[in-house]
Amino acid sequence: MMNEFEMLDMGLLYYFLGLEVHQSEDEIFLSQRKYARDLLIKFGLLNCKPAATLMNIGEKLQLNDGAEMDNARSFRSLVGGLIYLTHTRSDITFSVSVISRLCGFTDSDYAGSLDDRQSILAHVLTLGLGVVTWSSKKQATTTSSTSEIEYIASTLAACQAIWLRKMLAELQNKQRKCNRYIL
Structure with a gap:
């Protein structure tokens, strides 16, 4: 070399x-x-x-537990x-x-490509502070409304989140609860 x-x-x-x-x-x-x-x-x-144990296994954490x-x-x-x-x-x-919980974000841009008027989909999944997986691409099929493309974007992000959860479960890191606003 x-x-x-x-x-x-x-x-x-x-x-x-x-x-x-x-x-x-x-x-x-x-x-x-x-x-x-x-x-x-x-x-x-x-x-x-x-300490012999790192944390109480049964501990339930809250976003707003009253402590600042x-x-x-x-x-x-x-x-x-x-x-x-x-x-x-x-x-x-x-x-x-x-x-450091798993969070997901998704977005779409209806007919966002100026060349062929195809919609653009994107999602980001994080684990703690780091991005684990992300995607940004033009939609392969034509959609007729912003609602339809939002559903498609959400579905693709949810599929990726499910795959990631299964991968984490294989590594003995199972997510127990999901915030309704986050994938």
């Missing part, structure tokens, strides 16, 4: 994007120990006591960091998934 591209051989990989890499002849070990420690330091949690959030931006940043940490710490996946 060095003959084709301008590059340097910097030796074995030790640290990349928060992943520590330990290599030997017969194995590669990935860790996020430094990343986890930096996350604890960033949010002032380094000296907290460890001190810093929503800091909370979202912490959740994003925890989501990234689940790459090597699968034991925290359930707890992180509880605080």
Whole structure:
């Protein structure tokens, strides 16, 4: 590759994007120990006591539970960091998934393409703070009303959400409840 591209051989990989890499002849070990420690330091949690269980499994969270959030931006940043940490710490996946629910958004533009007057459909599905899947495309069939294209867009987004739920269920991350305004 060095003959084709301008590059340097910097030796074995030790640290990349928060992943520590330990290599030997017969194995590669990935860790996020430094990343986890930096996350604890960033949010002032380094000296907290460890717990045997991450959270109460029967805990039911509410959007408006009467408690006011001190810093929503800091909370979202912490959740994003925890989501990234689940790459090597699968034991925290359930707890992180509880605080970062799956949401979906859909929209359509009736006869939005100026070239052929086809409608344009779009949807975005998120898990926590990250986009998991999205689509934006021209509708293959002609529709006769904005209501019809909205139904088609919603149906396609719902099919994608169902597929994603099944995929998450296979990974032991089943969604239990759905907000009626969100797919």
